[in-house]
Structure formats: structure tokens, C-alpha cells
Amino acid sequence: MIRYFFGLLTLLALLAQAPLATAGSLPAPLNGQWKGPLKMVGGRIMVIITIVPLTNGTYYGALDAPQQRINRMPVEVELHGTDLKLRIEQAGSSFTGKVLGNGAELSGTWTQPGLKSPMVLQRAAAKPMAAHFPMAPPYRETKVTFQNTVSQHHLGGILTVPAGSGPFPAVALLSDVGAQDRDVEVAGYRMFGQLADYLTRHGIAVLRFDDRGVGQSSGSHTNSTTADLVTDAQAAISFLRSRPLIAPQHVGLLGHGEGANVALLTAAKSGPAPAFVVSLAAYGQSGYQVLLRQQGEIMRLIGADPGQVKAARDLYARTVNIIRQTPNNALAQTRVASLLSSANTGIDESMARARAAQLTSPWSRFFFDFDPQTHLAKVRCPVLLLNGTADLQVSAKKNMTPLRRTLHNAHRNVTSYRLNGVNHLFQPAPNQWPMVNGVQQPTFSPDALKRINDWVAVTTQRPKTPLGAPSKQPGLPRKLVKVATVVDVR
Known part of the structure; x- marks a missing residue:
């Protein structure tokens, strides 16, 4: 749910519930990717804004700046006729302009602290199939x-099953904060698409599915809390166990960011439970601590002095305190909007109300007090924890370390690795990306892929399958299974 330039540090969980313009108000479909350069002192930065249509008629916006390693930064979308406003409130940045050329161009002005620059975003052409998979x-x-069956909605996705007679171990993929499709596509990088392809080629069946309210899935993403998503994970486990060619005793969960916390919660709950959990950058701190730290990081990255950073953190703390002390949502929204308007002259009344609505959403209220440590002692299955050293959204030291410690102290089977140079999207450094059609393409860390596959092979007592080789039925003797391993590769 990640990095720098005008303060857009990460997939801020508070904004992830928020995008929004109604589909009916659009002069032309805005869904897709929009690209354009932002002129700054000393150079230009390529900005990519992806707009995803939700099934409730609204849109989810996300910003990427690959040069600065900013990935899936949530963006609020406000549209009236052809007048468009994109806003990243916590960074104090916005784009104000118009939809031109029958929906082919967004022309306007980018504003952030210390910078006001003309900007044109053009609809990006679809990438050729050669850049993806065979x-x-x-x-x-x-x-x-x-x-x-709990929330009475359906989830649509893709199940990939290895060649051969099976039965195969299987894993369901759970995405990070924000409305995302089954591939978790970020600026042409299909995180879950690449992960599923690799694991399936190596003998593991993979289920990846659209988030609630996205693509072929029904339900509401906006009104769902982290705990609510546990029932989606349980439904995925039950579905996989019912499928032919799947070994029902070897069905696990692999989650990224918030999805990793959902996987761990599912492993601690009654009901359908995973045989194993792979955690990619799960939160180990409370939701409030994570968001407060990110607020400070954002201010520092846009060049704020220590006094400004403290003021921003204090405002955030006051805002959360109001919400915690005001269970009545209408009253809480009024108080928060008033506080935001009085503390920030750059925010108008409508945006203050919209921001207050986001901060008091079911997801936000839950996440403020979410403590991922609480249920770890109830986890009964083996757990693999992975974090990248270049992850600036979910620090390995502040998040993976306490998760590992709690699981280990509870005598749980846990293995952990810090992956050198890997970012929050589990990409290696750009100089390690492969060339496709003469262009470097972002890729999932080969080191992470191998560690995941090898660990699942041991955990499910399955021989590791070389790339392209037919899979065989699991057959390693039980005495070879590794138990209670704690590894920290720095």
C-alpha cells in the first residue's frame, strides 16, 4: 500500500478508501492510465495516474512515479462536467484542470508546497502483450x-493449476490496501500476475481474485474493514479445497501489506483456516502508529522543517482523538471538518467534508485501533515473513521484527527474511529489471519468488519443481519438514 517526490510517501491507508467521481458524471470514460511529466526545479518527473472503475459507479485513483519509487499512492477524484480535481490531501498536493480531446487529455496545474506547475496528462496506450506473459x-x-456466504457477495478471479495429475498445494492471494484487481497492476507491473505465473510453473495452484467492488467481484470495498476481509479469505480457502486437483490439506494464504494481516487474522480465527501463511510486508505496529509515522515521513520528504513536521503530526493526533471520542459519525465528521478547515487554509469546505468522511469510515475507525500483535498467539500454521530493506511504507525493523518476535515467543513455526534492495511491491532495484522489447520491465524479485516456492515446498512436503517441468504428487517424508525456524537475512 511508497516513496518520495512532493511528499507522496506511500499507499496511505487512510486515503485508500477514498477516490471519487461518479461514472455517470463523466464526459468520457476516465478509467485507464494517464501519463505526463511534472516539471520541477532541476528536472522532470514522469507521473502516472491510474483510474479504476468500481462496481458502485465510482472510481478509485492511484498515483505512480517510477523514477521516485512511488507506487499506488491513492488519489481523490472530483469531477464536475469537464472540470477535474485530483487531490493528495496529506501531502498538500493537487492537480486542477479539465478533461479535453473527448477524454484523451487532462490539462491543468499541479500544485504542491513550493511549486505550481502547468501539467498535461495523456491517456497511456495499452502495453503490447509481449511485455507480459506467454x-x-x-x-x-x-x-x-x-x-x-457470510456477507452474501461473490468474488471473481482466475485459478491457475499446474500441469500434471496433482493433487497440488494451493494458495489464495490477498491484496494490499486499496481497490485492486486480481493482478494488482501498478504502472504496467502485474504483481500478483507475475507471482501466480511463477508459483504455478513451480507446482503450486494459485487463486487470485478482484477485490470487493472491483472487476467481476460484487460487494463494497469502501465499507469493508480489515477484519471484514477475513471472510473473503475463508471463502477462498473453502473454494480451493472443493476443487479437483487441489490437495485440500495444503491450501494456504499469501497476503501483501494489509492482505498479509488479513491472512494472519484468518489463521487465528475459527472456521476455514490456512495450512500455511506467506506474509509479504505485513504491518507489525498498530494502525495508528503506522499512519502517524507515515504522516511525519511525508512532511519530511516534501522538505518541511521539524516544526512543520511536529505540527502535522499533532494535527493528525488531534483528528484521530476526536474520532475515537465521538462514536456518532455525523458529529465526528462535523468536528473533524471544522478542525481541518481551521488548520489548513488551502483546503476548501467540500474537501474538508470529504476528508472527514474518509477518516470516519468503517475501515479508518477499525484501522486506528488495529493491533496486529493481538491474535498472533492463536496462529497454528507455519508462517513465512518477508520484507524488503527498500520498503519505505512498511519498515522491516518496525513491522516484521515484532511480528517475528511475537510468533517465536509463542512457539510458532516462523521463518523470516529481509530481502536486500527490495521495495514494498517486491521489486528489486531497477538495474536488475529484465529488458523486454528493448525496454526495462519491472519484475517481482527473483530472490523473493525462490524463497516463497522453496518454503512452501518444505512446508507442504512437496519436492521443488524446476521451471517448466511437470509437477508430481507430494512425497517428501514428514521427518524432513523444517519446524520453528527463525532466519533473518540482512
């Missing part, structure tokens, strides 16, 4: 739909 992968691929 048209005919050496495994079975099926579009599927399964039901969450």
Missing part, C-alpha cells in the same frame, strides 16, 4: 467465481 502458459488457467 499467450499459452504451460499450466491450466480457469476463470472462476466463488461465494462469500
